[in-house]
Amino acid sequence: MPRKAKTQTRSSLSQYYNASMFRADTWNRIKNLCQRLAEGRGRPDDLEAVSSLIEQVSPMEEYFAFPGRLVVLQIKSLFRDEAYEELFALVNKIVGALMSESYRRKHINLHSIIDVSEQDEEEAEDNDERIRRRPYFEVLIVDDISHAQQRQQRDSLTDFRRDEDAFTYEPIFVPSFEDALIAVLFNPAIQSVVIRFGFKLRSAHNMPVLNRYLMQAQLENLDDLEPQDYGVALADVVNAMRPELDLYLVTDQAVEDIAGRVGDACRRVFYNREDFLELHTNILRGVDARYDTPFFTALKQYSKQPTGVFHAMPISRGKSIAKSHWIKDMGEFYGMNIFLAETSATSGGLDSLLEPHGPIKKAQEMAARAFGARKTFFATNGTSTCNKIVVQALVRPGDIVLVDRDCHKSHHYGMVLSGAEVIYLDSFPLHQYSMYGAVPLREIKKILLELKAAGKLHRVKMLLLTNCTFDGIVYNVERYMEECLAIKPDLVFLWDEAWFGFARFGPTYRTRTAMHSADTLRKKYKSEAYRTLYAKKQKELAKVKDGDIDGLLEKHLYPDPDKVRIRAYATQSTHKTLTALRQGSMIHMYDQDFNSKVEESFHEAYMTHTSTSPNYQILASLDVGRRQVELEGFDLVQKQVELAMVLRQRVSTHPLLSKHFKVLTVRDMIPAEHRQSGIESYYDPERGWNEIWDAWSGDEFCLDATRVTLFVGGTGLDGDTFKNDVLMDQYGIQINKTSRNTVLFMTNIGTTRSSIAYLIEILVKIAKDLEERTEDMNGPERRVHEKKVHSLTHELPPLPDFSRFHDAFRPDPNGTTPEGDMRTAFFLAYAEEECEYLGLTDGTLAKAMEEGRQVVSATFIIPYPPGFPILVPGQVVSDEIIEFLRNLDVKEIHGYRSDLGLRVFTEDALVRSAERMRGK
Numbered sequence: 001m002p003r004k005a006k007t008q009t010r011s012s013l014s015q016y017y018n019a020s021m022f023r024a025d026t027w028n029r030i031k032n033l034c035q036r037l038a039e040g041r042g043r044p045d046d047l048e049a050v051s052s053l054i055e056q057v058s059p060m061e062e063y064f065a066f067p068g069r070l071v072v073l074q075i076k077s078l079f080r081d082e083a084y085e086e087l088f089a090l091v092n093k094i095v096g097a098l099m100s101e102s103y104r105r106k107h108i109n110l111h112s113i114i115d116v117s118e119q120d121e122e123e124a125e126d127n128d129e130r131i132r133r134r135p136y137f138e139v140l141i142v143d144d145i146s147h148a149q150q151r152q153q154r155d156s157l158t159d160f161r162r163d164e165d166a167f168t169y170e171p172i173f174v175p176s177f178e179d180a181l182i183a184v185l186f187n188p189a190i191q192s193v194v195i196r197f198g199f200k201l202r203s204a205h206n207m208p209v210l211n212r213y214l215m216q217a218q219l220e221n222l223d224d225l226e227p228q229d230y231g232v233a234l235a236d237v238v239n240a241m242r243p244e245l246d247l248y249l250v251t252d253q254a255v256e257d258i259a260g261r262v263g264d265a266c267r268r269v270f271y272n273r274e275d276f277l278e279l280h281t282n283i284l285r286g287v288d289a290r291y292d293t294p295f296f297t298a299l300k301q302y303s304k305q306p307t308g309v310f311h312a313m314p315i316s317r318g319k320s321i322a323k324s325h326w327i328k329d330m331g332e333f334y335g336m337n338i339f340l341a342e343t344s345a346t347s348g349g350l351d352s353l354l355e356p357h358g359p360i361k362k363a364q365e366m367a368a369r370a371f372g373a374r375k376t377f378f379a380t381n382g383t384s385t386c387n388k389i390v391v392q393a394l395v396r397p398g399d400i401v402l403v404d405r406d407c408h409k410s411h412h413y414g415m416v417l418s419g420a421e422v423i424y425l426d427s428f429p430l431h432q433y434s435m436y437g438a439v440p441l442r443e444i445k446k447i448l449l450e451l452k453a454a455g456k457l458h459r460v461k462m463l464l465l466t467n468c469t470f471d472g473i474v475y476n477v478e479r480y481m482e483e484c485l486a487i488k489p490d491l492v493f494l495w496d497e498a499w500f501g502f503a504r505f506g507p508t509y510r511t512r513t514a515m516h517s518a519d520t521l522r523k524k525y526k527s528e529a530y531r532t533l534y535a536k537k538q539k540e541l542a543k544v545k546d547g548d549i550d551g552l553l554e555k556h557l558y559p560d561p562d563k564v565r566i567r568a569y570a571t572q573s574t575h576k577t578l579t580a581l582r583q584g585s586m587i588h589m590y591d592q593d594f595n596s597k598v599e600e601s602f603h604e605a606y607m608t609h610t611s612t613s614p615n616y617q618i619l620a621s622l623d624v625g626r627r628q629v630e631l632e633g634f635d636l637v638q639k640q641v642e643l644a645m646v647l648r649q650r651v652s653t654h655p656l657l658s659k660h661f662k663v664l665t666v667r668d669m670i671p672a673e674h675r676q677s678g679i680e681s682y683y684d685p686e687r688g689w690n691e692i693w694d695a696w697s698g699d700e701f702c703l704d705a706t707r708v709t710l711f712v713g714g715t716g717l718d719g720d721t722f723k724n725d726v727l728m729d730q731y732g733i734q735i736n737k738t739s740r741n742t743v744l745f746m747t748n749i750g751t752t753r754s755s756i757a758y759l760i761e762i763l764v765k766i767a768k769d770l771e772e773r774t775e776d777m778n779g780p781e782r783r784v785h786e787k788k789v790h791s792l793t794h795e796l797p798p799l800p801d802f803s804r805f806h807d808a809f810r811p812d813p814n815g816t817t818p819e820g821d822m823r824t825a826f827f828l829a830y831a832e833e834e835c836e837y838l839g840l841t842d843g844t845l846a847k848a849m850e851e852g853r854q855v856v857s858a859t860f861i862i863p864y865p866p867g868f869p870i871l872v873p874g875q876v877v878s879d880e881i882i883e884f885l886r887n888l889d890v891k892e893i894h895g896y897r898s899d900l901g902l903r904v905f906t907e908d909a910l911v912r913s914a915e916r917m918r919g920k
């Protein structure tokens, strides 16, 4: 039974996306009001306002080590004593330390803060730089103990601090299960959680803004828990929300018994002991295990060694640069370290990417841990390469692969390389914004059931989808895999997560990643509860007649637990969404059959596509990027989402911005039939923020909030012009995705509050400029402008579906399923005499089609945007595609020669190919 939410009142709180924003804002408001009071400018209701704000902030501070409970008490007492000057000085100092995060860099000294003197600054300066700069974190201790006991325990732990420690931490104490959960979701500085026994279930606080965290965790059956089980249950929930945290369980029950039940969630289980030294060392070691960067460290070490270079690679150790008279500026620009670390050595502490045994192997294993994969492979040539590796490793010529047609071109080339028989899947179109959505589950189930009916299911190998799409449409990965596995129990899934590397580190986002879903399903199908469910569902399904595809499409299908194999791969452009140098990507694997069926072919595929000179800087950056997300991914992703939400809110509520632009909402981008929760937008100016967890837990598709699509059609400028002529040329703002009438802004883990503020400022300037320009237009100019606006908002060429492969490239032209052999078409086009050009503008193409000729593309035609092939080799050109190409107002169409037209197969070539295909 879902947990009953505490009373949620729609108050001004609904204007805050989360408690962090509310906390920061509350402290700022207290500061401003205290300043007025201190300067004797207080207004009549200021006192009440300050009192109420302090009451609001004080429960929140229980989840943070800084400023901490004692300081909040001090604030209350100064306020009571009307010591406003001191109060303002203290609050000002707290706000400064919170905003600049300077408290992390200092040994926290409550007295120095309360004294509001320069003392702690001086003290800090006296400290050795390394100590001052060592990373800081917080440790959550869940135990229902008195304040005096807390103080004593804190001292017991902090007494073990040593100057040589690599990190420093502060403990925080919470008394209940709910408080612990709020703390780990609210306070991103927490890195370790010590779960003792004897704590309570419920929190004493009832603040809507904090209760949201409990709703996010979607706790079920909490009241059914016995107190002795709270610890294990809490470990499981915390592990589900923030798997990167180190959990330590202290128990008064048999340790062996508990250790068996907590599974992987806990790092250590201690028996009823107050062994603070052991706890302290474990806490530091736990964080160190995430901080460790084996390859980056090895590379740094290597670069310090004196080495003579007697092979090629003159740039190694900067030799060719340092002695040059002409390229010294390169050395000055990059600094020498990068060249000291440039090497082709695979020994001397380094490793080989192609046969890793040392630090690269270890770094990949750590990445697998961080991303929840069974194995992770680094790639130095982007996800374009990762996709080809996975496809080649798993697909043999003649295997049937279901591919989302608007996927990245690397997949299409992968199909050519592997010789797959391809079935393209159509996404739902968003004609009014000239963009595609994603592929509905029903369409995939239908094609799988048709393949089954045609006796071809055994040849179906892989389903390949893009999650999330460039525009931010996110699949319900778990549901898709479940229902597809019900039809084809060993189907391999390749989820292109080029844009979704960060998702693992947001608790809600994580649920829609391939690795998390694979793990969830694997555990689910192993459970007895699932067997019971499956048996029940099979009985219900028995009522649907065999072969009744429409009947089956209406049902949620469940895989047979005795047959199902979880086989999922995800490819991620780490460099797109996390810290990594360009081209740094990862392949994550969760395949139960990897060792028995794939390892060899994967190795071959990896060898095929991987350079024998992989760039070490890229590899080191992947290693460091992994460290970062394991230690601050949760914080950074939370802020990334928060900033995108702020951008949404500002555009929707600003009178001028909302007049000229519109942020597309979930409703605009996902048709109602795919949004079972009914949630229409993340932010609504009238009602504030909507809870998004319902949408994320059940809807067929949801929207990645970090992608903010701005509709600019009303300005009379198309997306491309808006991007290049306005944003880039006039204001230096860089974006990379547009459609005919939209531009896409993305936040990332590096986005700051000021960059959002700058963007808003620029959008306001643009809107003002547009306003002035339209006001000053004369009659004819206005008519031209209105025509342009009308065209961009109403005359949008319908987006074409994939037409079909020509029979000359269909191995089974009389069959009921549409698979095509793209490789044959691709290589046939190498023969000049088999191809000709038909003009799009000179009428030759239209004439041929009018005369009934089936015109078949010999190449990939890829317009930018949308950036995926509108035609592939062997595909029949349809009227809709011609119409779409004619109406495209983009300058870049790969594969299309405007001077010659479309490259198509001659009619004779098609006849010969059909004959060869029949003879196959």
Ligand SMILES: Cc1ncc(COP(=O)(O)O)c(C=O)c1O
Pocket (backbone or CB within 6 Å): 381, 382, 383, 384, 385, 407, 408, 410, 466, 470, 496, 498, 499, 572, 573, 583, 585
């Ligand atoms: C969905 C998708 N997959 C793969 C890629 C290729 O990634 P990379 O640039 O890392 O090679 C891209 C690039 O934009 C992409 O959008």
